[in-house]
Amino acid sequence: MTxxxxxxxxxxxxxxxxxxxxGRAWGVRVRLGGQSIGLIGALVLVLALFGSLNPDYLSWxxxxxxxxxxxxxxxxxxxxxxxxxCGALDIxxxxxxxxxxxxxxxxFTSMGSNALLGMGAAxxxxxxxxxxxxAIIVYGRVNAVIATLAGLAAYKGLAELISNGRAQGYxxxxxxxxxxxxxxxxxxxxxxxxxxxxxxxxHVLLKYTDxxxxxxxxxxxxxxxxxxGINLNRYIIAVYALSGMIAAVAGILLTARTGSGQPVSGxxxxxxxxxxxxxxxxxxxxxxxxxxxGTLLAVALLGAxxxxxxxxxxxxxxxxxxxxxxxxxxxxxxxxxxxxxxxGLPA
Numbered sequence: 001m002t003x004x005x006x007x008x009x010x011x012x013x014x015x016x017x018x019x020x021x022x023g024r025a026w027g028v029r030v031r032l033g034g035q036s037i038g039l040i041g042a043l044v045l046v047l048a049l050f051g052s053l054n055p056d057y058l059s060w061x062x063x064x065x066x067x068x069x070x071x072x073x074x075x076x077x078x079x080x081x082x083x084x085x086c087g088a089l090d091i092x093x094x095x096x097x098x099x100x101x102x103x104x105x106x107x108f109t110s111m112g113s114n115a116l117l118g119m120g121a122a123x124x125x126x127x128x129x130x131x132x133x134x135a136i137i138v139y140g141r142v143n144a145v146i147a148t149l150a151g152l153a154a155y156k157g158l159a160e161l162i163s164n165g166r167a168q169g170y171x172x173x174x175x176x177x178x179x180x181x182x183x184x185x186x187x188x189x190x191x192x193x194x195x196x197x198x199x200x201x202x203h204v205l206l207k208y209t210d211x212x213x214x215x216x217x218x219x220x221x222x223x224x225x226x227x228x229g230i231n232l233n234r235y236i237i238a239v240y241a242l243s244g245m246i247a248a249v250a251g252i253l254l255t256a257r258t259g260s261g262q263p264v265s266g267x268x269x270x271x272x273x274x275x276x277x278x279x280x281x282x283x284x285x286x287x288x289x290x291x292x293x294g295t296l297l298a299v300a301l302l303g304a305x306x307x308x309x310x311x312x313x314x315x316x317x318x319x320x321x322x323x324x325x326x327x328x329x330x331x332x333x334x335x336x337x338x339x340x341x342x343x344g345l346p347a
């Protein structure tokens with residue numbers, strides 16, 4: 001008769017109720033590795049295809065252009081990853097970035113051209129917005145999609161209201177904003193380094209801390225997580241506060257790139273890009289699965305595809321169609337893997 005040791009039984013119980021911390025099971029690691037390999041293969045194919053059509057596409061200058069272009073959407077995709085793993089969604093990240101962009105520029109110009117004050121105000125506002133979103137979802141018992149969909153419209157409207165719908169507070173001559181927009185460290189744009197630092201910090205938070213393991217547990221099975229003593233309300237509100245702050249950082253980069261606070265242009269469509277990247281990177285939209293590494297690979301793939309289509313002169317409308325198609329493909333593949341696991345077939 002085969003027996004199971006106590007640690008083995010505990011691991012099996014955690015696997016069944018969805019509270020098994022990710023990264024501690026070889027099965028999870030293998031699946032994430034397979035997802036990453038697939039994304040790397042797709043990225044290589046895209047680079048090879050457009051590189052064969054246009055030799056300049058693979059030049060170092062164009063690679064930097066691609067990297068810079070995806071920094072803002074990359075930041076939002078990273079934080080969207082955390083929200084989705086927690087079993088929720090934040091559709092308002094693009095509007096939050098637009099509002100933060102206007103706020104940073106307007107505070108900058110009204111406070112003696114103090115860039116750090118403008119950035120601090122934007123991040124503080126992002127935290128407040130995130131707390132507000134989380135409180136509505138937790139205490140108002142409003143579905144996360146509905147709550148953040150309302151936020152998408154409300155924050156966009158607020159940004160247009162305080163800016164009269166126009167670009168505000170030009171920062172073209174400020175050294176801090178100029179460094180963010182054009183500075184380089186070890187040959188890489190400063191914006192790319194900022195994305196990598198934020199992504200690394202979020203990765204460590206998710207994979208190597210009890211906070212991160214609890215976020216996975218909540219997304220995997222909120223009932224089991226509650227029974228395990230995890231304060232769901234506190235975690236959900238904290239995750240949305242983090243979402244708001246990183247969305248504000250993306251808004252600050254938007255200000256640096258465009259030289260002024262942008263209430264709408266530049267931030268539209270970012271929410272779809274962030275969700276697409278997270279889903280394509282392996283995040284299960286029902287929560288509990290995913291990681292920052294896969295999301296960054298998906299961001300790189302989307303950026304390379306978009307740049308390649310632009311270089312070939314493909315209409316931007318087709319680029320949006322391609323992005324929407326990739327989101328559909330990612331969701332279909334997720335559902336297929338879930339069904340295969342449910343019937344015990346290899347994923």
